[in-house]
Amino acid sequence: MSDVPTVAKPRRNIEALLLLVALLVGVGANMIVGLDEDRAFDSDFWVQAGTLMGLVVLFHIVLRFRAKYADPVILPIVTALNGIGLAMIHRLDITTGETAADRQLLWSTVAVAAGIGVLFLIKDHRILRRYTYISLIVSAILLLLPLTPLGTTINGARIWINVGVGTFQPGEVAKITLAIFFAGYLSTNRDLILLAGRKVGPLQFPRMQDMGPMIVAWLVSIGVLVFQRDLGSSILFFGLFMAMIYVATSRVSWVLIGVGLLAAGGFVALQLFSHVEQRIYGWLNAFDPEVYNGLGGSYQVVQGLFGLASGGLVGTGLGQGRPDLVTFANSDMIIAALGEELGLIGIFAIVLMYVLLVSRGFRAALGTKDGFGKLLACGLSFTIALQCFVVIGGVTRLIPLTGLTTPFMSAGGSSLLANWIIVALLLLISDASRRPIASGPVSTDMVPAMSESPIGAPARNRRNVKEGVE
Incomplete structure (x- = not known):
C-alpha cells in the first residue's frame, strides 16, 4: 500500500476562529474592568x-495574501496577550488618572x-541573509x-533616545538586527566553526579566530551593562548569541566558554561599578x-511579591485589587x-x-529548509523566551529585577514595535516551512551555497574541511 502524500493547507480559517477567541479574551477583560469601575x-x-x-x-487579511501558509496559532496568541495588556493598563489608568492606555493603543x-x-516588503526571509x-x-x-x-x-x-514626541529604546530593535547578523554569520561559517579547533578530552574548543563573534557579543553585553546601566539588555544580547551558536553547532564547549565569559564579566562589573553591586x-x-x-531599594520588588501573594489561587478579580501600590x-x-x-x-x-x-517559533525553525531561517527563527523565539524568563524571574525575585518589559503586555512602544516585527518574521519563516514546494518559484540567489550544511544535518568530511581551511 503506497503512502498518500499530504498536502499543506493554509489554515487561515482556523486562524480566524482562534482570533475570535483571542479578541473575546482581550476585549472581554477590558469590558470587565469597565463594569467594575461603573x-x-x-x-x-x-x-x-x-x-x-x-x-x-x-493583519489576518494581509496574511491570506502574503503568507497564507503561515502558522495559524501565532497571531491569535499575540492578539490575546496584547489585549490583556491593554485592559490592565486601562484599569491602572482609571485608578491613577494617567493616559498610558491611549499611548499603548497608539x-x-x-x-x-x-x-x-x-x-509586504520581505517576500522571502532568506533575502535578509544578504544584509548580514x-x-x-x-x-x-x-x-x-x-x-x-x-x-x-x-x-x-541610559537606554532611551529623545525623538521629539517621546522617547524610544533602540536596543529593542537591535535585538532583531543582531539576530539577523548572528544567523547570517553562523549559517555561512558553521562548518569551519564546527570542525576546526582543538579537542580537549570529550570537548572540542574553537580556534581563536572563530571566537571573534563571541568576543564581540561579550563586549557588547558588558558595554551595555557598564555604559547604559541596563542589566536586562546585557543578559538578553549575550543569551541570544549563546542560544544561536549552540543551535548551530550543538557543542557544549561553546556554552562553557560563554558561561565563563559571562561569569568573568559579571564579577568584574560587580567589583568596579556601584550600580551593579547595589x-x-x-x-x-x-x-x-x-x-x-x-533610595533605589527593594520597595518595588517586595510590593510586587505582596501583590502576588494577595492574589492567591484565583485572584481578587479585575478591578478589585490594588496593583497601583506597586x-x-x-x-x-x-x-x-x-x-x-x-x-x-x-x-x-x-x-x-x-x-x-515560543514553541510555534521553534516549530517554524524545524520546518524550514535553510540554515539561515532555522537560526533566525530559533534566535527570535529564544529572545521572547529569555525576555519572559528575565522579567518573571525578576518580579518573583528568582533573579535580580532588570527592568525589561513583558512582551506585548507592558506599557512601552519600543518593545511593542520590536515584538510585532518579530511576529511578522516568524510568520514569514513558518509560511516558507509549510508552503508546498511547487507553489512558487525559487530564486537562485537565495538558495544556500552548496558548501553550507543545513543546521542539524551531518557536516562535510572532516578531512575536506581541514584541507579547505589550510
Missing part, C-alpha cells in the same frame, strides 16, 4: 475594542502597521545612540528594612499586577501562552 461601554472601551479588532483583522497601531510592512554585516553595523549604531546627545537617562539607565545587594537583602526603604505597575511590574487580580491560575494561563508562542 464605566462600562464608554468611549474608551469602544475605541480600544474597535481599534484592536480592526488591527488584527487587517503604539499597538504603529507596531501592527510595522508588522504588515514587513510582510549591514545588520551588524545597524546594531552598533542603535546601541550607541543612547550614548550620544540624543540619549536620555531614565531611572538610572542591584545584587538589593536582590539578596530585599526584606531588610534599610534596603526596602532606601511602582511602574503598567510596565516593569505588570506581571505582578496581573497576578494579583487574576491569581496563580491566570498567571499560569499567560505563561502557557508565551510557551505556546
Whole structure:
C-alpha cells in the first residue's frame, strides 16, 4: 500500500476562529474592568475594542495574501496577550488618572502597521541573509545612540533616545538586527566553526579566530551593562548569541566558554561599578528594612511579591485589587499586577501562552529548509523566551529585577514595535516551512551555497574541511 502524500493547507480559517477567541479574551477583560469601575461601554472601551479588532483583522487579511501558509496559532496568541495588556493598563489608568492606555493603543497601531510592512516588503526571509554585516553595523549604531546627545537617562539607565514626541529604546530593535547578523554569520561559517579547533578530552574548543563573534557579543553585553546601566539588555544580547551558536553547532564547549565569559564579566562589573553591586545587594537583602526603604531599594520588588501573594489561587478579580501600590505597575511590574487580580491560575494561563508562542517559533525553525531561517527563527523565539524568563524571574525575585518589559503586555512602544516585527518574521519563516514546494518559484540567489550544511544535518568530511581551511 503506497503512502498518500499530504498536502499543506493554509489554515487561515482556523486562524480566524482562534482570533475570535483571542479578541473575546482581550476585549472581554477590558469590558470587565469597565463594569467594575461603573464605566462600562464608554468611549474608551469602544475605541480600544474597535481599534484592536480592526488591527488584527487587517493583519489576518494581509496574511491570506502574503503568507497564507503561515502558522495559524501565532497571531491569535499575540492578539490575546496584547489585549490583556491593554485592559490592565486601562484599569491602572482609571485608578491613577494617567493616559498610558491611549499611548499603548497608539503604539499597538504603529507596531501592527510595522508588522504588515514587513510582510509586504520581505517576500522571502532568506533575502535578509544578504544584509548580514549591514545588520551588524545597524546594531552598533542603535546601541550607541543612547550614548550620544540624543540619549536620555531614565531611572538610572541610559537606554532611551529623545525623538521629539517621546522617547524610544533602540536596543529593542537591535535585538532583531543582531539576530539577523548572528544567523547570517553562523549559517555561512558553521562548518569551519564546527570542525576546526582543538579537542580537549570529550570537548572540542574553537580556534581563536572563530571566537571573534563571541568576543564581540561579550563586549557588547558588558558595554551595555557598564555604559547604559541596563542589566536586562546585557543578559538578553549575550543569551541570544549563546542560544544561536549552540543551535548551530550543538557543542557544549561553546556554552562553557560563554558561561565563563559571562561569569568573568559579571564579577568584574560587580567589583568596579556601584550600580551593579547595589542591584545584587538589593536582590539578596530585599526584606531588610534599610534596603526596602532606601533610595533605589527593594520597595518595588517586595510590593510586587505582596501583590502576588494577595492574589492567591484565583485572584481578587479585575478591578478589585490594588496593583497601583506597586511602582511602574503598567510596565516593569505588570506581571505582578496581573497576578494579583487574576491569581496563580491566570498567571499560569499567560505563561502557557508565551510557551505556546515560543514553541510555534521553534516549530517554524524545524520546518524550514535553510540554515539561515532555522537560526533566525530559533534566535527570535529564544529572545521572547529569555525576555519572559528575565522579567518573571525578576518580579518573583528568582533573579535580580532588570527592568525589561513583558512582551506585548507592558506599557512601552519600543518593545511593542520590536515584538510585532518579530511576529511578522516568524510568520514569514513558518509560511516558507509549510508552503508546498511547487507553489512558487525559487530564486537562485537565495538558495544556500552548496558548501553550507543545513543546521542539524551531518557536516562535510572532516578531512575536506581541514584541507579547505589550510
